[in-house]
Amino acid sequence: MRSLNLHLKVLITLLVTLGVLITAYQIFILGIPVTEDETDDLWNIDAKVEFQANPREPVKVQMFVPPLNQDYVSLNESFISNNYGVSVNRVDGNRRVTWSARRASGKQTLYYRLVLTKRYSGEQAKPKGPIFRDSIPVEGAEKIAAEALLAPIRQHSADVETFIGETIKRVNNANDDNVKLLMAGDASTPNKARIIELLLSIAHVPMERVHTIRLIGEQPQSPELWLRSFNGDKWLYFNPETGEQGMPADRLMWWIGDDPLVAVEGGKQAQVSFTLNNSEMNAIRLAKLTDENTDVDFLEYSLYGLPLSTQQTYQIMIMIPIGVLVILVLRNLIGIQTLGTFTPVLIALAFRETQLGFGIVLFTLITALGLSLRSYLEHLKLQMLPRLSVVLTFVVVLIAVISLLSHKLGLERGLSVALFPMVILTMTIERLSITWEERGGGHAMKVGVGTIIAASLAHVLMNVPELTYFVFTFPAVLLVLVGFMLAMGRYRGYRLTELFRFKAFLKD
Amino acid sequence: MFGLIKTWKALEAKGIMGINRRNADYVLKYNKRSLYPIVDDKIITKQRAIDAGIHVPELYGIIETEKEIDKLNEIIGEHNDFVIKPAQGAGGDGITVIADRFEGRYKTVSGKIVTHEELEHQISSILTGLYSLGGHRDRALIEYRVTPDQIFKSISYEGVPDIRIIVLMGYPVMAMLRLPTRQSNGKANLHQGAIGVGVDLATGITLRGTWLNNKIVKHPDTNNAVDGVQLPNWDGFMKLAAGCYELCGLGYIGVDMVLDQDKGPLILELNARPGLNIQIANDCGLVHRTHAVEARLEELKKKGVKDSVEERVRFSQQLFGHVHPAES
Numbered sequence: 001m002r003s004l005n006l007h008l009k010v011l012i013t014l015l016v017t018l019g020v021l022i023t024a025y026q027i028f029i030l031g032i033p034v035t036e037d038e039t040d041d042l043w044n045i046d047a048k049v050e051f052q053a054n055p056r057e058p059v060k061v062q063m064f065v066p067p068l069n070q071d072y073v074s075l076n077e078s079f080i081s082n083n084y085g086v087s088v089n090r091v092d093g094n095r096r097v098t099w100s101a102r103r104a105s106g107k108q109t110l111y112y113r114l115v116l117t118k119r120y121s122g123e124q125a126k127p128k129g130p131i132f133r134d135s136i137p138v139e140g141a142e143k144i145a146a147e148a149l150l151a152p153i154r155q156h157s158a159d160v161e162t163f164i165g166e167t168i169k170r171v172n173n174a175n176d177d178n179v180k181l182l183m184a185g186d187a188s189t190p191n192k193a194r195i196i197e198l199l200l201s202i203a204h205v206p207m208e209r210v211h212t213i214r215l216i217g218e219q220p221q222s223p224e225l226w227l228r229s230f231n232g233d234k235w236l237y238f239n240p241e242t243g244e245q246g247m248p249a250d251r252l253m254w255w256i257g258d259d260p261l262v263a264v265e266g267g268k269q270a271q272v273s274f275t276l277n278n279s280e281m282n283a284i285r286l287a288k289l290t291d292e293n294t295d296v297d298f299l300e301y302s303l304y305g306l307p308l309s310t311q312q313t314y315q316i317m318i319m320i321p322i323g324v325l326v327i328l329v330l331r332n333l334i335g336i337q338t339l340g341t342f343t344p345v346l347i348a349l350a351f352r353e354t355q356l357g358f359g360i361v362l363f364t365l366i367t368a369l370g371l372s373l374r375s376y377l378e379h380l381k382l383q384m385l386p387r388l389s390v391v392l393t394f395v396v397v398l399i400a401v402i403s404l405l406s407h408k409l410g411l412e413r414g415l416s417v418a419l420f421p422m423v424i425l426t427m428t429i430e431r432l433s434i435t436w437e438e439r440g441g442g443h444a445m446k447v448g449v450g451t452i453i454a455a456s457l458a459h460v461l462m463n464v465p466e467l468t469y470f471v472f473t474f475p476a477v478l479l480v481l482v483g484f485m486l487a488m489g490r491y492r493g494y495r496l497t498e499l500f501r502f503k504a505f506l507k508d
Numbered sequence: 509m510f511g512l513i514k515t516w517k518a519l520e521a522k523g524i525m526g527i528n529r530r531n532a533d534y535v536l537k538y539n540k541r542s543l544y545p546i547v548d549d550k551i552i553t554k555q556r557a558i559d560a561g562i563h564v565p566e567l568y569g570i571i572e573t574e575k576e577i578d579k580l581n582e583i584i585g586e587h588n589d590f591v592i593k594p595a596q597g598a599g600g601d602g603i604t605v606i607a608d609r610f611e612g613r614y615k616t617v618s619g620k621i622v623t624h625e626e627l628e629h630q631i632s633s634i635l636t637g638l639y640s641l642g643g644h645r646d647r648a649l650i651e652y653r654v655t656p657d658q659i660f661k662s663i664s665y666e667g668v669p670d671i672r673i674i675v676l677m678g679y680p681v682m683a684m685l686r687l688p689t690r691q692s693n694g695k696a697n698l699h700q701g702a703i704g705v706g707v708d709l710a711t712g713i714t715l716r717g718t719w720l721n722n723k724i725v726k727h728p729d730t731n732n733a734v735d736g737v738q739l740p741n742w743d744g745f746m747k748l749a750a751g752c753y754e755l756c757g758l759g760y761i762g763v764d765m766v767l768d769q770d771k772g773p774l775i776l777e778l779n780a781r782p783g784l785n786i787q788i789a790n791d792c793g794l795v796h797r798t799h800a801v802e803a804r805l806e807e808l809k810k811k812g813v814k815d816s817v818e819e820r821v822r823f824s825q826q827l828f829g830h831v832h833p834a835e836s
Contacts, residue, residue, distance in 0.1 A: 492529040499515045504723045
């Protein structure tokens with residue numbers, strides 16, 4: 001007996017640990033959301049390209065689009081254009097879309113739409129970049145100004161990162177005469193970037209221009225220029241205006257390099273405007289969508305990998321153990337008597353079709369009528385099989401009549417009864433009548449009410465959407481459940497009803 | 509909530525056994541599933557008992573097929589009173605008790621006259637499984653009709669009172685006298701409204717009783733006190749019950765016996781899942797007693813010996829007997 005107990009304890013511990021570990025892995029390592037309401041931002045970015053086409057000339061528009069090899073995952077990408085051929089190619093880590101048309105005239109509008117989210121990205125590739133460059137040749141006064149600027153920068157910096165930061169800070173100091181000279185009266189960001197590049201090149205520090213879009217809704221914006229440099233290990237991003245290092249999380253890299261965003265051949269006055277808006281989406285659905293676009297396959301082996309219709313069946317099926325648990329607790333801990341062991345679970349499943357309140361009414365009605373038929377058949381002394389067949393047929397007729405009546409009365413709810421499992425009802429009637437004969441009407445009533453209570457409770461619990469989602473997403477929870485059930489298998493304490501049953505002992 | 513915990517503690521202290529404990533520690537542990545048919549089928553029980561020399565109501569005959577119904581007359585023979593029972597019936601269903609003959613017909617205990625054809629139809633119903641659990645085909649047995657001893661007249665209402673003794677591994681643990689009431693329709697089943705009266709294991713003197721989960725002192729129908737009645741031949745009952753362990757091999761059983769006015773103690777049937785209300789009847793928990801028996805078994809196992817039936821009865825009587833009813 002003792003070894004059996006140890007065996008059981010080990011088994012329970014094993015199952016519970018396994019269940020908890022798997023669930024924890026899913027939640028913390030794979031990052032699967034715990035509730036269904038958990039949502040993620042979904043960004044909808046529209047880039048509108050407008051230009052004036054030259055008459056009788058072929059048109060070719062080239063525009064950079066995000067390279068999508070970063071933290072973002074594209075869910076959908078579309079190029080909307082009339083009469084234009086579209087091709088996308090990759091150049092030097094950039095992606096570029098080319099719209100082309102043999103002939104176009106007047107004002108042209110092209111759209112590029114990107115839907116993306118920041119989640120579930122795969123492993124990042126190891127970044128690579130240049131760490132040396134040649135100096136940009138510079139002459140005369142500018143050379144002297146540059147070197148004058150560089151001397152303190154060198155003094156105040158320790159490595160590439162601080163060097164660049166210091167450089168940007170100096171260049172942004174508009175009162176410095178050297179800076180004034182280099183800027184030549186143009187304080188725009190591109191010009192600042194040009195001077196920073198010049199200074200850095202003298203120190204042989206390579207630098208790239210990064211054009212970013214800020215993910216912020218309902219605000220017209222144009223690409224913002226950032227600078228980046230490779231320190232041999234990773235890319236360092238700098239804001240050329242402030243010298244602040246590190247790109248904020250809400251920036252999306254659109255393209256890299258010195259080229260303008262859009263280049264038009266056979267047209268003029270090209271203009272690009274961005275519109276962004278964000279919507280929220282259920283995290284798991286989002287994960288499924290991104291799954292199609294990336295190589296993330298953690299959902300592959302979950303129940304979400306099943307076809308949608310099968311998933312719905314499994315969502316019901318996987319809740320059955322919860323219903324069984326309810327019955328277990330009600331019977332062994334509380335001590336409510338039910339018909340059979342799992343009949344209440346089956347009835348609870350049947351309530352899915354009819355809704356709870358209506359289901360209880362129907363169940364009671366049909367069972368009561370069936371019982372009276374059964375007691376009438378009792379007088380005829382029929383054998384079991386014919387008797388059951390008669391009851392089943394009667395139940396079917398009864399259900400048909402109820403459906404017909406409620407339909408005539410305009411109660412559409414009554415039609416749902418057609419799917420109310422009849423065999424369950426028949427078996428319930430049979431068992432209830434046996435109980436009635438063997439243990440009396442009072443007991444049968446008690447058992448019937450107990451069954452309804454257990455079924456209702458199981459039904460309510462089995463239909464909590466949060467619970468369904470949780471169990472369906474983390475099926476390993478069932479292992480914990482099994483652990484609990486095993487433990488219940490050797491529960492020897494009193495049932496709640498026994499405390500009342502044996503009350504007589506405490507009277508003296 | 510706090511009150512419930514207090515109740516729990518108090519029950520635990522008294523050693524009251526709950527259903528979960530009965531199932532986990534006794535029924536599942538001591539009763540092998542494969543032996544259940546011995547107690548579920550009254551014919552097998554009876555044959556085993558006869559083989560072991562244990563007293564049971566005499567078996568007049570068994571009817572297994574429709575064809576054998578023709579032999580009914582032959583089986584009844586010269587007996588004026590007899591009982592027809594389904595072998596696997598539950599709750600006393602399908603039992604016909606014939607008390608006398610009346611001009612070629614039969615008279616039941618309640619005075620109803622039935623014809624021979626009606627009896628044959630009744631047996632046919634039994635065979636088709638009308639009274640057996642789950643509707644399996646069944647067998648009918650025809651046996652001696654027990655006449656309860658006169659001693660019960662004063663404290664019983666109709667029906668046949670029986671004596672239930674809980675036996676753990678051959679050691680009688682607790683005993684109860686079950687008295688039918690008007691409410692139980694002459695049946696001796698506690699949850700149908702029969703009275704359970706505790707019995708002192710050592711002396712066979714009745715204690716106070718339980719009716720529908722309450723403690724009582726008087727029989728609700730006859731209004732006579734149920735306690736203080738000396739059951740005759742008590743040691744005979746004890747030995748009979750203790751011997752049932754060897755008979756069926758089940759370690760935790762309820763043995764139902766009757767006291768026939770001519771033949772003395774007889775075994776009626778065995779129950780592999782005896783109810784717990786016997787505790788209320790005796791105003792005493794089962795757990796302390798079963799633990800004592802288990803300790804004894806452990807001790808004997810170390811010595812490598814086994815108690816005989818007499819030794820087991822003596823052990824139980826010394827340890828569990830001579831209870832002094834609480835003064836009221």
